Amino acid sequence: MAEYKLEITTGDLQYAGTSDYIYVTLFGTEGQSERTLMDNYGFDFQTGAPGSYTVKTSSSLGKLLLVKVEKDQYLCLPENEWYFSKMVVTTPEGDVILYPCYRWIGRGEMVELRGGRAMKAVEDDHPLLIEHRKKELMLKKSLFQWKIMAEGLPHIDSFNDVSELPAEISYSDSRTADLNYSRKKIGIELKVKGLQGSTAQWESIEDIKKIFWFKKTTMSEYVADHWMEDDFYGYQFLNGVNPGVIKRCSELPTNFPVTEEMVKPFLEEGSSLQKEMEKGNMFLYDQKKMDGIPPAAYNGEPLHVTSGLCLLNVNPENKLMPIAIQLNQQPSEKNPIFLPSDPETDWLLAKMFIKNADCMDHGSVHHLMRTHFLAEVFAVAALHSFPVIHPMYKLLFPHFRHTIHASITGRLILFGPDGALSNSSLGFDGIMELMRRDLSEMTYSSLCLPENIAARGLESIPNFYYRDDGLKLWNIIQSFVKAVVEHYYPSDCEVHRDTELQDWISEVFTHGFLGNKASGFPAAFHTVEEVVKFTTMVIFTTTVQHAAVHSGQYDYSSWAPNGSLLLRKPPPTTKGQSSMKTVLESLPNVGETVRLAAFAWLLSDRYSGYIPLGTYPEERFDEPEPKQMIKDFQAELSCLSEAITTRNSHLELPYTYLDPAEIENSVSI
Template sequence: MEVYTVTIATGTSEYSGTNNYIFVTLVGEKGESERTLLDNPGLDFCRGAVDQYKVTSPSPLGSVLLVRLEKQKYWVEDNWFCQYVKVEPPSGDKVLIFPCYRWLIGDVTVDLREGTAKTQMDDSLPQLLAHRKTELQERQKTYRWVTWAPGIPRCIEAKTEADLPQDARFDNEKRSDFEHSLQYALLELSLKKLAIRFGKSWNDLDDFKRIFWKLRSPIAEYCMEHWKEDWFFGYQCLNGSNPRMIRRCMKLPENLAVTPDMVQSSMAAGTNLDKELKAGNIYLLDYAILDGIPSNTIEGKPQYIAAPLCLLYQHPNEGLIPIAIQLEQTPGLDTPIFLPRDPPLAWLLAKMWVRHAEFQVFQLLSHLLRTHLVVEVFCVATLRQLPAVHPIYKLLAPHLRYTLEINCRGRTQLISANGIFKRVVSTGGDGLLILAQREYKVLTYHSLKPHTDFTDRGVSQLPNYFYRQHSLMLWEAIHSFVSGMVSLYYQSDHDVQGDLELQAWIRDISQEGFTECPNFGLSSKLSSREELSTLLAVAIFTSTVQHAATNNGQFDWCAWVPNTPCTMRLPPPTEKDLVTMEMIMASLPDVSQSCVQMAITWHLGRAQPDAIPMGQYTEDHFTEEQALELIERFRMELKEIEGHILSQNEGLQLQYLVLLPSRIENSITI
């Protein structure tokens, strides 16, 4: 008689425990143990419990290949979240760890593999190969592709988050916090609207201060004080909520009717526009993608959209400053060039229109499309094509946590036909989908790599571009970590080419997820370890660093509504001399729209109470020592980057701390 010691850990989140029957069977090379009932229902497997049992076998099992867990109802159905199972052989050999990290729902049987990461080529036993195949067949029935709308990345088939499998859902604490946070923000919004309704409506810009109650942040308040200043406008192009819009301008666009004389007064002494263009000191914001987008109608009133071009100059003393703004793509008598020397209100309103365009592009394209929807493709493909024992599944799993649910909530609550964007954003309704479709047509895999993105935009030498500096440091750390992991499990390029599961994964990504994307430029085959490492680095960078850069600061830059208005209620001005404060106030979002903008950006941009910081892994998918050493080295490198960023920000009145590794989540959860 052989006696094995079996340790089972139950999850620590609310409702993880169970009072149902739990059975275990050890499956070895030479046979199976007795099917063993592990507890008296209701006494063991409590939330956070680590329970130990003895399991017997009439004869030696040899190497333990699988742990079979069975859950059966006792009186009432009670789901169970199992973290892992440990098995200590009677010989006293090394304790084996079988990661689980999944819900057992209903009367169900689950077979767990030992935690050593293995590709399909590493397995030779028919039993283990069959296990891989069965696991993927079940997952492919559960996780299915669907086209939510034509011309954007495909997503998980789920009409609402309630249709998702339990393993893809928020924990109860996360769900409660998410819904409480939203209700809290909307309650304060309602109180503000009520208070203002019995007072006066917007008359001047200072009136917006009346919605700064408990929802506030140091940067939002700094923004409130400095938003009119040209240097601050330029700073936001570099380190605001959409830091990847700006690009170097070596030659003025033909549709930008700016002449050297117009901007001469903005130039430093002894230079002119032509010299600065050649020197590479002129930059451009071009919102051509907004041209012709149908605008929203809110409560029966039309909203307005412009497609501005904004010229900026890297001034040797004043920093990056705007020097000319044209509010439409086609020049003409009704499309004046706004300049810093114009009447102050005209110049201010022109900058507001640029920032309004910024709101549309950053929320729908830089944030939603280029992070949430791109990462969802990786998430669905990984769940469909890679078994839990696969090293690439283990590597990606922490970076896919909660992404399916938050995206489902986004589709139903934010961008649906009656969602928040339809209620308060100028591109709400048909416009947001058309805008996303335009971006998707030109989206490239190349542009998701930060190095090439900065080079292509010609911004590698821009000073005080903290987003660039920090994201490149983090990219190098991620790529180095991922390359180490890939080299650990793939000894050669041939191993990558021969991994059939991996090749099915890349086909699912390129041919299913990114279908209808003609210029994406991602091959449907992986030929080398470097190709694989770069692709994995892109997936992890996008789900961590890039998402943090566009999401985490949105309240800071949008809470002061005139700085980044979600909608405009009057068309762009056609005559500079006719701009008045009354026109500005009538253009900006009204009381209700302003309150919603502030509430939602706070709700979506706030730090999450259950956030798992980048590089911290609460689930131990990897068990082998070499992999754990690489993870620890990655953590140490992130700690060094954290120290460097903190040191760089010492003494700065306006700090850029969005990309501190401790403030970046491991996955897109909000």
């Protein structure tokens, strides 16, 4: 007689336990056990509790291959799903084997689990395992399918509603409840104040501060007080929600005829425009990719979108200051270059229209497409290509656990009739065209932060905390990924032989980057080094980069004058004709403003189930080596978090978005 000791753990999620019968069957190289009821005295499978059980066989089953777990009805009790976390089996020979599950199981449902070390396809040598792997991938390919959202954009998952999603990638009930509670709380406050749906125009800038009573952050209040200041305007191009747009300017574009005379008063005494460019102190914001996109209509009339240029200078106090703005690409008498010495509201409006374009670029391109859409591509391709026993699945899955759910809900929020991007100055069609243009020009190097920073010439610009923290995080993630990948792929030959790995990168290239070879994205992997770099980029994009462009949305965007997706008036074409009344008339009306602020609140809240970067509550790796690598990864992140906290304690404006403790482990909202 042989005895197998089983420890079965129920998740600690709300309502994770079950009163149903749970049966287990073990399969080994020398046979299988009987279907055995897991039943102890008292209540089994309670929320958050492990239970110990025994399966007896007449003799050893040899090497364990699979565990089958079944859930059947107990008496006439109503259905309650069970969240099955993991099973640990101790064999008669003393082997201890982990079987991760981490998913909900319904009544009448059966799951077959692989245990032990992560395995690539070429390492499976038993017919039962080969057949199990084949069936799992066939099921995944039928479940996770691609569809085209719009021509020229990354493909998306085929699910039409979150109710169709498998439980293992859906939000928990508690997270969904949190989101719904936030929506209701926001809606009630705006209704009580009579702001929701109001078509009235703001009568004063101060009135905008009264939108929310209780949702205030240190940064959002600072923004409301300092939004008109030039040094804060420049600061936001470095450490605001869209830090990926400016580049060093060593030569002015021919369509931006800034002269020495125009900007000399704003440069260091004794310096010149040419000298400042040679010293590396001049930077350019150029929204040329927006040029020529038709704007949306508003009350039957077309809005105005400025594909403008903004020249910035690092002054002797190391502050990045805007010194010249042209609101459209082609210079003309009706497209003057605005300067800080112009009438106050002219200069203010020029900055606001540049910010309007930047907000649309941020929301659609740098946030939605370059983090959410790409994360969705990485996720669907991985779910398509890897069985759960694959080492790359174990490494990657925690970084897109809720990504598909977030993408489906996000598309509704952003592109629905009341969606933030649908109601921007560009409107739905214009936003789609902007994203199409960006994807057609997107390069692999632009998603790899060290190369991105170098290409934009931003290696030495001062007070650039996004760069400083981001590069450290890139290196920490790369070190972790390198250790894990090289453990499972000791040679380039192993990369060539892994057909599932090649399927993944092929799907990403085809469905994410639409087969564009000029982009530099790999269509196949040839070396271990290529796998390390691409996987680093994937994890960085779905964690660090998403945090950089996501976490500060309420801080910077809830105050409409600082940056709005919608401006209602045309931009100034001549100087000296504006007033504060023009500024108020240009802003969205009351109802539009509060809707955008509510949207920023909803996205920026932290909800139940939040998992910080490097935290892996689901135990998926069974080998000691990757477990130690995870501990080393966490230790490096903890040290960086302490260093960032220390640095921030000395800053007037702490930059917290890339503190590892503040970065979510996946795109989850």
